[in-house]
Amino acid sequence: MDSSSPISVQKALKSQESAPQSSPKPQSLKKSFVTSLMEATTLRTPSFKEDSYFTSHLKPSEKKALQELKDKLQAASSSSCCSMWGIPLLGGDEKADVILLKFLRARDFKVSDSLHMLEKCLSWRKEFGADTILEGDFSGFKELEGVVAYMNGYDRDGHPVCYNAYGVFKDKEMYERIFGDEEKLKKFLRWRVQVLERGIEQLHFKPGGINSIIQVTDLKDMPKRELRVASNQILSLFQDNYPEMVARKIFINVPWYFSVLYSMFSPFLTQRTKSKFVIAKEGNVAETLYKFIRPEDIPVQYGGLSRPTDLQNGPPKPASEFTVKGGETVNIQIEGIEGGATITWDIVVGGWDLEYSAEFVPNGEGSYTIAVEKPRKIAANEEAIHNSFTSKEAGKMVLSVDNTASRKRKVAAYRYIVRKSATISA
Structure with a gap:
């Protein structure tokens, strides 16, 4: 006991x-x-303040944009049953407002652009089968579970945490088995979406609740050139169809040249995007993760106490x-x-x-x-x-x-x- x-x-x-x-x-x-x-060096960015989804906190112009988006969506919809993650977008409740505000923020509250993005996302979810992908059988990717992409615990504020590590693909045989042709890549993308949907299933979609996840990406041994096509497709798919779903992006085991590249591209990134980044060099992983995640929720390979078998026994001690x-x-x-x-x-x-x-x-x-x-x-x-x-x-x-x-x-x-x-x- x-x-x-x-x-x-x-x-x-x-x-x-x-x-x-x-x-x-x-x-x-x-x-x-x-x-x-x-202390170990961490490239720190301005702290990210998570958005409020209380409509009472919105600026007058933002409230107006939200109502305009609802009106345009109503007029453009052939039926009133369009939904995402089981939430009717035209239901008029606060959960629908949370989703609509995510699309508005992704497009700087430009209503037409937000509507276009939303409609494309609805179409993609139907074509991709995203609403039923949690029921899909991806037993062929069993060896990637808990290694390449997986949900594990929560951060100190209650956000589900998704870990990503692509270092295993430096092995050419593994790379060919997973990404060897276009059909294999498609299957991988479906599996990767399933992992993300598991995290989103844990979100509250309500004002004051947990409405986004944390992404931890391990850059150790990541074969950049080989994974360029796959990573670009993953990035594009997530940006287009999962707006404002990530509260913080933590990059760990970052090689020296990443900091140089970041410095070069930093001026072209919005302050909002940069505020979500935390970049930790190799040797500073545990100290960085402890600032955001409790040790019992951090995998053992990153200096924590969480082992895969722990999840079978309920919440960690x-x-x-x-x-x-x-x-x-x-x-x-x-x-x-x-x-x-x-x-x-x-x-x-x-x-x-x-x-x-x-x-x-x-x-x-x-x-x-x-x-x-x-x-x-x-x-x-x-x-x-x-x-x-x-x-x-x-x-x-x-x-x-x-x-x-x-x-x-x-x-x-x-x-x-x-x-x-x-x-x-x-």
């Missing part, structure tokens, strides 16, 4: 219940010798976050573990490259400390550690991360549960 409510260390010592304990804040035992350290400064050792003490109890824990440090160990310290005098995991260097590219230990006597678990050999500050997270023994002593 799991528990999501915080339990202090002192309370855990007195607890007689079998419910697992949530994670307290770690104790920093050794202070950093260097207090102001150089919340994690406690902490930082490890350069030249610092942080010890996490989990107390109140009774004899026969089993403690299971996850711990991760973004960009590891430090020493980690775990030991059990019994309460009894004369008892010896048990090295559960001997001190070892964890490489920068290693994923979160998952382990468990069953104690024979009461005591505490100490997880230690030693960053004294580095001058770089690192983000980190951990969580644990403690289950008492089912055996009842006489």
Whole structure:
């Protein structure tokens, strides 16, 4: 049985219940010798303020444009049942207004242009079968699930997060199998739309609700030239038919030349577009993602605690976050573990490259400390550690991360549960 409510260390010592304990804040035992350290570089853009969909917040000209779009759509529609994502566009309710405002904003509230875009989108959705694509069988793309494009958790504000990584296509055999001809490309695009529609299915489409998703794109090993046709088609398809559906675009593992290209093209991008961009260089992935997404919702390959199998067990158990400064050792003490109890824990440090160990310290005098995991260097590219230990006597678990050999500050997270023994002593 799991528990999501915080339990202090002192309370855990007195607890007689079998419910697992949530994670307290770690104790920093050794202070950093260097207090102001150089943080990993992130190319930051002006922060994006998400649009309001309350009609009361619209400018008079925007309200007028919304009403004109409704009138033109009504006049142009052969029937009153045109809809998107199960929402009738002529129903006159706030959900319809949210969708119409997305098309208006995509065309700077130019009503004729917005109507043209909307009509083309309705036509495309009917021809493409977008409304029923969630029911489609794409078993042929099973190897891409959870690798190339997938929905995984939410950001700190509740937006569904879509991850994209095309590095696997540097393998020529994989590339030919997926993009070898026009028919294969069409099937891939349909699968990719299905992934996006899964995310949109989670949106509220109402004022004050969650009305857009977060896109995280991993540029590591991405074969730019080979994927040019596919990426252009994906980009065009999404821009034309999913306006204002992305609240923020986070690019990670960005190569050095991307920043140069961004600087060149930045003057030609609108402030609105640039405000959605967050660009993180390789080595700064976890620290960047932690700013927007909680660690339990970040995939393990990006410095988080989320594994594909976690989704089968309901919402993820919340994690406690902490930082490890350069030249610092942080010890996490989990107390109140009774004899026969089993403690299971996850711990991760973004960009590891430090020493980690775990030991059990019994309460009894004369008892010896048990090295559960001997001190070892964890490489920068290693994923979160998952382990468990069953104690024979009461005591505490100490997880230690030693960053004294580095001058770089690192983000980190951990969580644990403690289950008492089912055996009842006489």
